[in-house]
Amino acid sequence: MMRALWTAASGMISQQTNVDTIANNIANVNTNGYKTQRAEFKSLLYQTLQTETTSRNGETKPTSAQVGLGTRTASINAMFTQGAMVASESATAFGISGSGFFQVRGYDGELYYTRDGDFTWSVGTNGMVLTTADGYPVLNSNGNPITIPNGISTESVSFGQDGSISYTNAAGNQVTSYFGLYQFNNPTGLEKMQDNLYSATAASGAAMNEATTNGLTSSKIYVGYLEGSNVQVADEMVDLIVAQRAYELNSKAIQTADDMMSTANELKR
Template identity: 35%
Template sequence: MLRSMYAGVSGLNAHQQMMDVTGNNISNVNTVGFKSSRVTFKEMLSQTIKGASAPQDNRAGTNPQQVGLGVSLGSIDTDMSSGNLQSTEKTSDAAIQGDGFFVLRNGNNTVYTRAGNFDFDRNGNLYSTSTGLLVQGWLADQNGEYSDFNAQNVQDIVLQQQINATATDQVSYAKNLDADATNAFSILEQSLELDNGTDSDNLEFSLTPVEGMHNVWDYTLTADDSSTVINSGTDELTGQIRLDNDGNLVEMTKGDLTTGTSITGASGISVDVKGSGAVNLDVASIGDNLNDEYLIDDSSVASGTHTVNMTYEQDALRNIAVDVYDSQGGKHTVVVPLEKTANNEWTISDSEISVDGVVATPAPTLGGDHVITFDKNGNISSGQTVDLSFTPAGPDVAQTIELDFSNLTQFAGSMTANFDNVNGYANGSLESFSFTENGDIVGSYDNGLTKVLAKIALAKFQNPAGLTRKEGVFQTSSNSGDPELGASSTGGFGTLAPSKLEMSNANLAQEFTNMITAQRGFQANSKLITTSDEMLQELVNLKR
């Protein structure tokens, strides 16, 4: 009877501990990142009254006779399964989806948590708002890159509040230059009704671009009357015209440019009107600009009476403007004019490149005209890079920027060539930040720069249930194993869920069931003690 009484006492103690664990789970049902626990019991040491015997001769063996001495606590196991995620819309909150723990520094000690309710203090330190401990991670360099993700270089995460100006030293260009791009040269108006005093005739001037040749056009000058003779030939004069990219006349010939004769200058065209007398027409001189100017003019009568007036527009041109920065953060606009100068050839004129609209002293320079050529497949074959030098007024020191055209293409179609990437920036102050799924903290500055600043460290263990709880965080124990540190989304570590928190994984339905079970178990053990007491009372009453 005394054994049964003490067994009941052990049952009371065990079920009281079960109720304690259940109560703790229920009280932390809204604790961020909380991991619930469960209790398991085990039978205490049994007292053997009679040992077991083996079968002998015709007698069967007997089993041992043992009386149990009660129940004891077998284990309190931590459930490390993930809780549900709750959206908070707070940019400094983060939850872990999958395995891993956030790493916090407590003085010289390191502790771990699943609670990602973080914020930044006035010094820019990322810390846990529930514990005040500093979050650990890796800081990125100026290029947003990391050296290595290991425990040796993990440190406090501090956001860079100010970013110093950095001079631009490289601009890269990409996309397409139109292989079919041509400059527009057309007739604005013409008036060629010629009269030599005896007879008159009307001439018609026409123009057609030469396919496969840059800035070359075929022309035809035809008389209405077949008896009119032009330049001692027939009633029709044919040839070619070449202009430079600015619309200046390079050559106008009777016949093609390679074998024909030049007719530029005064009285370049002689028209014998119906065989009764000549009218001389002037042709523009080499170097004359033909944009809204005369190609052909009448020299025998008042100037401008008999004319062919032309218009020219440079369409085979791509001006690309990009903002660059000097060493003091001053912004400058560089305009690079890419002019088509031949088939598969584009030229940047050193005299036309500008910085802040300035092409004069101190002149920005490429060291001479820069030619970019493309192969038959539309890929760049030469002129991939060139250095631009200029002296910004603020620092008053020469600055060199590499212009990289290696990603340009030349295909027939749209003219989309533009700058692709430019480094350098003005000084700026941090305006906002955000977390990414791979654990990066990205800062946005008022100078328009978005920069990777740091990465949050995660830790994982061989036996996470073996961690020891202490003041809302976990510490390593002899059975948890040593922590392995790494970055989110790599090597079996979970991913980060920005602006979310992991809720408690305590299951209320299960906890209430456990509470009822603990209550009934406690009640039954209480009855065991009272029943044993009644039996002892009956024993005492035998002596009356």
Template identity: 40%
Template sequence: MIRSLWTAATGMKAQQLNIDTISNNLANVNTNGFKKSRVNFQDLMYQSLREAGTPNNQGSQVPAGIEVGHGVRPAATQKLFAQGSFQQTGNPLDMAIEGDGFFQVVRPNGQVGYTRDGSFKRDSNGRIVTSDGYPLASDITIPEDTTDVSITAEGRVMVKQPGNEEVTEVGQIELSRFSNPAGLKSIGRNLFAETPASGGPTVGVPAEDGFGTISQGYLEKGNVKVVEEMTNMIAAQRAYEVNSKAIKASDQMLQQANNLKR
């Protein structure tokens, strides 16, 4: 059987995953805090028909061997944590991280989730929560009679209440960062979970020890560039097409061999 049939098939399967990844990037172009993914590929094993350095009939060594590759495989889908653009909203509980760091929220199972989506709300108990009701790990509660909320670049949450000229600090937002954020696991709902590959979180205060600052009244949009993704999609589509043509050419070669007459 001609090797190219199976080799080209691996190329088609790899480009299908590439298109799937690009589609997910484009689908989340307006998702707050979304980080796009990129597929990394590796070539497969090679069959050596002649080793480099093999002695020839004249007693010298051949300078190059003969190797036939067996295709490609996806090696990883890597998250790219480049900063997304900011959108001003004016909402006092909208926050964007300018620089490194993740907001920490408590999931229903008690484990901590990490997110760059700063579109927070206030629940019936006054806690600062995500759109799904997951509270900040800092457990900050805003009093019911609050007339104004301000959040500093360092993450200090200040409120103003009736009859009090002074602002009152009700909590401190902390951020987490990882030595290998690409190793985080995407679990949906704009959340990541730590893994052995990401390492444990380092928790700190915004604007200190290399953590980013918090911008109140802004949201970080996804870092997907539509033109770039469309270009990647065209390239993937053409690669899929050319691999399908390689399969067709191999089939035609087999057909011609089958039609040979003595």
């Protein structure tokens, strides 16, 4: 009965993690570029109550008797399915269609990746710099900040569906660069950071530049649109109900084990 208490308790802890994950998904239903997450579980150790033995007739039993010791959270994985394109009035709103990520540079100098294309122009040392809403510089395909020289109006900059960024300089020549778009062999392995950012890990593999890596399907950039969250509220509500019921069942198991222990303790009276 003590085993039942701890087993059911592990189930309640796991379902609490599940509810926390679902709550985070619902909270980010309107977050640009957010990818819904799913909690995965696995069983804990099994205790052998009886090994394969010989019966009274001299025959070996085909199976042993084992009882499980509960569950725990195995992982929380992000689902990198395409989010819906949402129209934006901003001239520097960019929605990615495909597997690519924008590359930005954090204040710590490290490289990060995001699907949130809600960018803005910020004043830099040598001109206007395209940054995220938090001020992180957006990088081009060469790994440099996307900068417009002083004297060039940001309104004259044109953006293409292929990720091109074009403007005419003071000499009358057209200058073109491209967004740095990167893909990963295993995007689920990316480390989730704050501010809609991801960090590359050994599990995700190295970032692959779409401009220089052969065999990649290039992503498309939709100007004036933002990729919305891929959270499906109806699915999340169903999962929330299932998690709540599982939590209640585990609590009932604890109450039942407690009642059985109370009954056993009263037998001596």
